[in-house]
Amino acid sequence: MPVTIRDVARASGVHVSTVSRTFSAPHLVNPETRTRVLSTAESLGYRPNRAARALITGRTHNLGLIVADIANPFFPPLIKAAESQARQRDYHVFVADTNEDALVEEELVQALAKQVDGVLLCSPRMSNDHIEQLRREVPLVVVNRLVEGIPAVVMDVAQGAKAAIEHLVGLGHRHVAYLAGPRGSWTNRELRRAATATARALGANLTVLGPHQPTETAGVGAAEQVLRSGATGVLTYNDLMAIGLLEGLHDRAVKVPEQLSVIGIDDIALSRLIRPKLTTVATPTAAAGRAAVDMLLQPDDDRRTTAQVTLQTELVVRDSTGPAPRRTAASRPPSATPVGSLKE
Amino acid sequence: MPVTIRDVARASGVHVSTVSRTFSAPHLVNPETRTRVLSTAESLGYRPNRAARALITGRTHNLGLIVADIANPFFPPLIKAAESQARQRDYHVFVADTNEDALVEEELVQALAKQVDGVLLCSPRMSNDHIEQLRREVPLVVVNRLVEGIPAVVMDVAQGAKAAIEHLVGLGHRHVAYLAGPRGSWTNRELRRAATATARALGANLTVLGPHQPTETAGVGAAEQVLRSGATGVLTYNDLMAIGLLEGLHDRAVKVPEQLSVIGIDDIALSRLIRPKLTTVATPTAAAGRAAVDMLLQPDDDRRTTAQVTLQTELVVRDSTGPAPRRTAASRPPSATPVGSLKE
DNA sequence: TAGTTCGCTGCAAACGTTTGCTTAGCCAGA
């Protein structure tokens, strides 16, 4: 039923190899023959079978793209950009969702390995050792993680966290908190590290809260914890948690930014649609997707030199941050039990 | 370098066909041999090459999933659900984005055709004729469109539009508008039809505005048009446009729902995060994704009987709708020039 | 005119599997 190269060959009176060459090495075939073959191929509706081609060339012209959670608004722009970039280079992309599960991640890479020319591993949750091991089965580019010897695209979130904490302290906040993301996340470690270091350098007090799932729900649930901490300014692992936090605070009648300042990370589309508009650290996700695809598709020689690229982040100040309140006690709802004392 | 079935055969002292059968028809091989083969395969790190298998079986165990815009928040939950369902059935899925372009859609289906066992076409923009034609190249399930003879999963948006208009008229709105989506969209036509019919049946006045791109930006831009129309209640093609409209109205200091009521469609996560919380018609997108995959993977015999499934929608009343204002003139900003007269 | 190069095409092997057919060995029944 499906029309093959052989059908085209028969119909145009040439050998299959000539048909093959018409598509894969046109300059090797007589222009006259070429047009004849092309037109019969066209009229027969012939489409090359990429799997068969892959079998012999070893190149599938497919890519794998593995993310923690497709529905997390951070990823779609990245997926879209990566897919678009890949398709421009005549590649198709498998997209898979791990549900934040490191084991699933690993299985997926292995399952995809034989079927793709490379895998984009976005915000992986698995250990570095596992990544290095998988690297031997299939070319890999990791996004949002730095692993020795593995090509990677990362955002300079440390710089972003620094800017965020500086922003808060500059507004007079002396006690800030970092609402942490999931355990396996490199970004989470970076943020935590940079936030802590910056706070210390500025003589401010920083509390780390978490870890948490990087979801809005987790943010809602963390509101209580944040209030208890006594912090007047919060940096969160991502915008989703920040937005959840905003909701949780709203439910408790805590005013943002009057009583509490909140900063997210990522600058997802949502963050400027909610009220108050979220102050956040913008990460160039689309650019990351494109860059990662480019790295994966680069000839081997170049790959070493461009092994790791860092994209700049930028603090976007909107309406969820403001001057520190005078008396922090006011920022707590009556029901909240204060824990620990606040250093002013 | 990559380990093949032949390596396993050699290492375990059997013929390749025995190794093959160990994986694809275990009951045909002696339990003893089987375990031996399995363990050497394991230790060599053998992974079957699905492309090679596909070449001979004709089944790739891959699916294609084509959407208009990955970054449109309507789609990620659908993609996630479809991918998850597919993987449970040992299928991988290609995800592709058409940028709302009917031509790209067609090219994609054709490019994917040979590489997949079926394609999910979500919210297609191309004509029915084209869909029927593509149907001959590859099994197809269409989501959000009803095409004669093509398996489909649709949401009962007509019912949703009816409920929405009834809700508005019930609140006293006599002049309502439908802010239309893109031209090729079946959902758009359904909504328009149902909204018009319902309004007529209730003796209300309905204005159709559009078509528009189904984006937030388009919604912002349509604010002026909506105000000019004189309508006091608006149903939009999707939540994204509704949210944009809300923004545009906010910029013009028009109060929602006091001066204007807005209803979206889809109930994307965003719609309960913005203020006012959006009244909207919830569509079961995840369920649609799962259902579509199930249909695609069903044995041929059953497919005819379950050719088209319709999923129920539900009006979710939140804060963006309220009683019609007394004097509609008040709902217009000073700068807006009234066009047409309002029948009260 | 003979030899060499060149452009184009055909031939056939190969890629990693699956699968219908055949074979080998064994056991039961007669």
Place this chain on the structure above:
DNA sequence: TCTGGCTAAGCAAACGTTTGCAGCGAACTA
């Protein structure tokens, strides 16, 4: 002892391509 049936395994063709090699005229070189 022979026949028949069964289980387990091997053999080889096939899937749709690509590609190194060889062949063959024609054109160029000497």
